[in-house]
Every structure is written in structure tokens, then in C-alpha cells.
Amino acid sequence: MNCVANFFTYETTKSVVVKSWTIGVINRAVQLLIISYFIGWVFLHEKAYQIRDTSIESSVVTKVKGFGKYSNQVMDTADYVTPPQGTSVFVIITKLIVTKNQFQGVCPDPGYKCKGDKDCKKPVPTATGAGILTGRCVNYNSTFQTCQIQGWCPAEVDNVNVPVMLEAENFTLFIKNSIRFPLFNFEKGNLLPNLTAEDIKRCRFNPVEQPFCPILRLGDIVKFAGQDFAQLADTGGIIGIKIGWVCDLDHSWDRCVPSYSFNRLDGVSEKNKVSNGYNFRYAKYYKQENGTEFRTLMKAFGIRFDVLVYGNAGKFNIIPTLINTVAAFTSVGVGTVLCDIILLNFLKGADQYKAKKFEEVSEKVLHPDTSGSPIYQNNQTLGRRCEEKQSTDSGTFSIGL
Numbered sequence: 274m275n276c277v278a279n280f281f282t283y284e285t286t287k288s289v290v291v292k293s294w295t296i297g298v299i300n301r302a303v304q305l306l307i308i309s310y311f312i313g314w315v316f317l318h319e320k321a322y323q324i325r326d327t328s329i330e331s332s333v334v335t336k337v338k339g340f341g342k343y344s345n346q347v348m349d350t351a352d353y354v355t356p357p358q359g360t361s362v363f364v365i366i367t368k369l370i371v372t373k374n375q376f377q378g379v380c381p382d383p384g385y386k387c388k389g390d391k392d393c394k395k396p397v398p399t400a401t402g403a404g405i406l407t408g409r410c411v412n413y414n415s416t417f418q419t420c421q422i423q424g425w426c427p428a429e430v431d432n433v434n435v436p437v438m439l440e441a442e443n444f445t446l447f448i449k450n451s452i453r454f455p456l457f458n459f460e461k462g463n464l465l466p467n468l469t470a471e472d473i474k475r476c477r478f479n480p481v482e483q484p485f486c487p488i489l490r491l492g493d494i495v496k497f498a499g500q501d502f503a504q505l506a507d508t509g510g511i512i513g514i515k516i517g518w519v520c521d522l523d524h525s526w527d528r529c530v531p532s533y534s535f536n537r538l539d540g541v542s543e544k545n546k547v548s549n550g551y552n553f554r555y556a557k558y559y560k561q562e563n564g565t566e567f568r569t570l571m572k573a574f575g576i577r578f579d580v581l582v583y584g585n586a587g588k589f590n591i592i593p594t595l596i597n598t599v600a601a602f603t604s605v606g607v608g609t610v611l612c613d614i615i616l617l618n619f620l621k622g623a624d625q626y627k628a629k630k631f632e633e634v635s636e637k638v639l640h641p642d643t644s645g646s647p648i649y650q651n652n653q654t655l656g657r658r659c660e661e662k663q664s665t666d667s668g669t670f671s672i673g674l
Contacts, residue, residue, distance in 0.1 A: 289630050296616050303608035311601035320521065322594040323587035326456035329518060331582040333361035337491075339444030343369070348438065353575075355555070361580040364553075365491065367438045367506035368574035372429045375556075376567045380426035381411050381419040393420035403428035431572050437506045442492035445477075446578070449487065450531065452518050454586040459522060463487055463531045478533065485530060489514075495576070497535040508550030509574040511539040518584030529586070538579060551577055 291297075315321045336359050341348045351357065353366040382403050387393050387410040394408060404424020413419040422428060451462040465485050476486035478493065495502045498512050505512075513536050520529035542549050552575070556568045617623050617630070 287630065287632065289626075291616060291626065293616075293620070295620065296612050299615060300608050300612045303611055304605050307604050307607060308601070311597070311604070315597055315601070320587050321597040322589055323521075323523070324456075324590035324593055325585050325587045326454045327585040328455060329582065329584045329586075330453040330455060332451050333580045333582065334449040335359045335361065335363060335578075335580065336447040337363070337365065337444055338447070339440070341438045341440035341444075343436070343438045353438070353441070355573075361582075362577065364573070364575045364577045365441055365444065366573045366575040367441050367509075368435055370429075370431050370433060370435055370572040372427070372570040372572075374567055375425040375427065375570055376565065377424070378426045379407060379421055379423050380428055381413040382422040382428045383413055383419055383430055384428070385420035385422075387418055387420050425568065425570065429570055429572065437503065439503060439506065441506060441576075442490075442495075442502045444491045446489045446491060446494070447473075447487055448489065448514070448516075448580060450516055450580070450582060452582065452584065454520070454522075457522055457586060457588055459520070459529075459586060461518075461526070461529055463516065465530065466527070480533065484533070491576070494535055494578070498537050500537055505576055507574070509552050509576065510537060510542075511551055511577045511579060512536075513538045513579050513581055515581045515583065518582070518586070520584070520586040522586050522588040550574065 404422030
């Protein structure tokens, strides 16, 4: 019955005014900190009064210009840029290992040294060789023997030293980027209105002096990413060009401008001794007069550029403003909780504060059965005093059954 009686109770708050400099200063200081946090950080810095659109739509067009010299041949963009469509991901080829006049047939593969046929096993496809093993061990030259393969012959030898096209450091990259925030139907591009055709011919991007120039020198991009161009051109690598659009649409249209940043995306492979850098293979195919097909195989080392676009836009909206305003006023109550903890547990005279704050009153004291005589009224007062006691109900004034 006691459990049932305790369950059917009602709690109502009781206000106690504490005239103490210590707890008063703590209370106001905590409230000031909470209000300062919401005004300074939540509303001014994070702009919590805005609705934000993070689903940015973007298109990127790139164009590389410059001439280089490689193996006594002049190279233009059609020779060293792949793919040629001007996409957001492209490669500048800086080094080539060329294997000319490959025909379909059988030939020794220098990647598989052997002493007899048993070392070459049965013919199975291999992941590291130049073709399918035939199971025969043949002479590669007068020095050693290798396994015979079936595929494009002669087999590629890719461990030779070849020069690097260092002229690529002075090539220029033109980036045209268009973005749209669909929530606000807002569109803009990195070619700002005050940029003229003459400016595009002369300007070169610099994060301080010309931060909005769409023409970037490849050597500068690699330097901004903290890399050495000669080393990167030799082993290959991947550089990220990040274009950020963080716009406050409560301001004018022309204040929404892009920001550029650069970093190396394959930093892990740079430290890998097994497969560092970036390379790939491609071939050019030809036919003889009799219809026999042959090819020139090229293993290309180069710098891959990835143009990455990110961003978000914000604009004033009444709903997030109301939500965060209510949250701010609600959070001010945290000061009361902290002050109660200090007041009732750590300050001198905590027991007296508890006696004033917590009180239990029984129903029979408030509604007696006997008549309202003066004697009873005196007894009622005494009874109330007897019934009042310290409660464990946190911060409430309880009326029990």
C-alpha cells in the first residue's frame, strides 16, 4: 500500500529565494556564458538562423596548354593529355616506356627466369607476366633462360631508365567550373563577371595576389600541394585541386566566390616501396598490308589531376531561427541545475537550504475531518509543523496521500 500511495503523488515546484553573493555570481556567470555561446558561436559563427543546402550540383571543364620535347619529338596536348575530352579527372604524361612492333605469337618473358620446363608449369594465365605461360623454358639470351609466353611479342621490359618531360612544369591548366544550389535555384561559375578575355591570357593563379584567376601553372599546383615536381613527374602521382563554394546568400550575389586548395591524394602510395607513384599502359594499333595487326605498347608515368568541387549555401529561414532561439532560452536553465547542486551540497549551511527547498505535506493536514473550532485550528497549525519534514524529492514541494 505504501508503494501505491507513493506512486499516486503530485509534484509542484517551490521557489526559494537565496540571498547569497556566491551562488548569485555563479548563477549569472553561467547564464552569461550560455547566452554568449549561443549568440557568438551558434548564431554568428555557425549561422544557425539559416537553412542550408549541401547538395551542390557542379560541372567541370579543363583545358591544358603547352609544348614539351620528349625523345627528340615535340609533344602537344594531343600527345600527353589523356583523356582528351577535358574532364575533371585527367593525366599529364611525363614519362614513357615504349615497346614497339608487338605481334601476336610466342616469345620468352624476361620476368620469369627458369632452368627447365618444370619451372614454367602448365600454361595458365598470370597476373604479373606479359602473356600466358606455355610451359616451356627457352633461351632469352646467351646469359639466362626464361619461361615462354603466348601473347604480344616481344615482351615488355619496363625496368629501363627513360628521361622525364620536365617542360610540363610550365604547362597551364584552364578550369571552368559551374555550380548550382537547387534549394535556392542559385547558379554561378568561377569565371567572375569582372574577368575579361585579356585577363585570362595574362593572369596566373596565386592564392594571395590573384585568387580568382582560372589559369593555373602545373608547377605551381604541385608546389601548393607540397610536392617536388621533378620527383613527382618521374614516379607519377595524383594531385587534388579542390574548389570550395561556401556561400551566405543573405549577402549580395557577387560575394559568393570560389576558394582553391591543393593536396596530394595518393600520399600513402608515395611511401610504399612496392608500388609507389602512378602509371598505366595503353597501346596504338596498326595493320600491315596483309592484314596482320601489330601495336606499340606504352607504359606511361604521369601526374593525375582530380578537380573536386564541394560547398554549401545558407539563407535566412524563420524555422531554424525559432528552434535555436527556444534552445537558447531553454539552455539558460542549466545554470539553475548547477547552482542547485552547489547550493545543496557544497555551500556552508546546505542542510538549512535543503529544509527550505524540500517539504512534504499530507492531505489530512490540509483537509481535517473535525469541525473548525479555534482549538482545532491551533492543533492544525501544530500538526502541519509536525507533518513538515525534509524530502528527497529534488526541487519539489510534494503533497502525499
